Amino acid sequence: MSQARNYSKKREAVLEAVRSTKCHPGARWIYEQVKPKLPDISLGTVYRNIKVCREEGLLASVGVVNNEERFDGIVEPHQHAICTKCGSIMDVESAAPAGQPSLNGFAVDNRRTVFYGVCAKCSGQKKGFKGFGRLVGRFGKN
Amino acid sequence: MSQARNYSKKREAVLEAVRSTKCHPGARWIYEQVKPKLPDISLGTVYRNIKVCREEGLLASVGVVNNEERFDGIVEPHQHAICTKCGSIMDVESAAPAGQPSLNGFAVDNRRTVFYGVCAKCSGQKKGFKGFGRLVGRFGKN
DNA sequence: TCAAAAATAAGAATCATTCTTGTTTTTAAG
DNA sequence: CTTAAAAACAAGAATGATTCTTATTTTTGA
Numbered sequence: 001m002s003q004a005r006n007y008s009k010k011r012e013a014v015l016e017a018v019r020s021t022k023c024h025p026g027a028r029w030i031y032e033q034v035k036p037k038l039p040d041i042s043l044g045t046v047y048r049n050i051k052v053c054r055e056e057g058l059l060a061s062v063g064v065v066n067n068e069e070r071f072d073g074i075v076e077p078h079q080h081a082i083c084t085k086c087g088s089i090m091d092v093e094s095a096a097p098a099g100q101p102s103l104n105g106f107a108v109d110n111r112r113t114v115f116y117g118v119c120a121k122c123s124g125q126k127k128g129f130k131g132f133g134r135l136v137g138r139f140g141k142n
Numbered sequence: 143m144s145q146a147r148n149y150s151k152k153r154e155a156v157l158e159a160v161r162s163t164k165c166h167p168g169a170r171w172i173y174e175q176v177k178p179k180l181p182d183i184s185l186g187t188v189y190r191n192i193k194v195c196r197e198e199g200l201l202a203s204v205g206v207v208n209n210e211e212r213f214d215g216i217v218e219p220h221q222h223a224i225c226t227k228c229g230s231i232m233d234v235e236s237a238a239p240a241g242q243p244s245l246n247g248f249a250v251d252n253r254r255t256v257f258y259g260v261c262a263k264c265s266g267q268k269k270g271f272k273g274f275g276r277l278v279g280r281f282g283k284n
Numbered sequence: 285t286c287a288a289a290a291a292t293a294a295g296a297a298t299c300a301t302t303c304t305t306g307t308t309t310t311t312a313a314g
Numbered sequence: 315c316t317t318a319a320a321a322a323c324a325a326g327a328a329t330g331a332t333t334c335t336t337a338t339t340t341t342t343g344a
Contacts (some may be wrong), residue, residue, distance in 0.1 A: 028331085034156070042292070044334090067301075069332085081246070081248050090245075090246075108223070109260070117252070123247070123249055128287060131238045150323090151324080169301080182326045189300095190323085
């Protein structure tokens with residue numbers, strides 16, 4: 001859906017590309033997604049519009065994986081799991097952490113929790129693989 | 143202190159440089175730290191030895207700040223606060239999170255929580271500055 | 285209608301990191 | 315003590331994501 005602000009067609013397309021997927025893409029992926037629809041878009045425009053959208057709070061960074069920054073169209077606070085084998089990023093459903101605390105004068109604006117591990121696809125390359133001593137169940141209160 | 147393994151002088155120096163500080167340095171800082179003592183060390187050697195030490199579990203990555211990866215000689219799980227103005231990284235004391243959970247077959251090896259905000263030095267540029275609606279007090283159970 | 289502001293394309297510049305090549309040092313066996 | 319293989323290394327090239335620059339096009343508002 002569009003924002004209140006009057007966005008250019010290209011900016012809308014960048015934003016929509018991120019919102020359309022759960023893969024938490026990087027700039028290159030977004031560019032390749034938008035390119036067929038708007039063939040004269042440049043990678044620089046993608047970067048610039050990611051930046052604008054982040055400044056407006058419409059996109060959030062999830063972190064850097066393999067030297068590439070990854071983004072999320074869901075800006076409500078939640079957590080992520082990153083597979084250290086394939087680099088995929090998944091949402092983690094769990095109780096939202098409490099309000100932002102402060103420590104020794106450090107004013108917290110935001111927090112990010114990331115779980116690192118091996119995704120089902122990567123660890124399940126052998127059927128019935130049970131390594132890593134994983135626990136099963138829902139996350140607690142973080 | 144030295145490790146069981148027989149490390150080269152340069153590798154020891156890289157490891158020691160990270161361990162000697164609380165600033166959670168990047169490769170360049172480490173290089174500049176070691177260079178005066180071992181003038182014929184190269185930046186490539188710093189990178190390679192960071193990598194080796196990480197593989198051996200002697201160093202950990204804290205994350206990427208301003209496009210630079212930052213490291214920590216304290217590998218026991220703990221959390222960090224990153225100042226979005228100056229890029230400084232501080233340790234956060236708080237209750238250690240519970241054991242690693244699993245989600246839909248994702249085997250968690252490790253988790254990382256980072257608090258983003260403005261450090262006392264940056265926010266305190268005016269005495270008595272009280273912006274950012276900060277709370278004061280210790281962190282809860284995360 | 286027109287001037288200023290915003291958005292853009294194209295490609296150069298930056299810069300952290302990795303890789304390559306050839307050399308030096310260490311190790312271990314004989 | 316040799317010596318050959320392995321490990322560590324320096325120097326600098328290569329890579330690749332991101333940012334910056336410049337000139338152009340589009341949008342906006344008076």
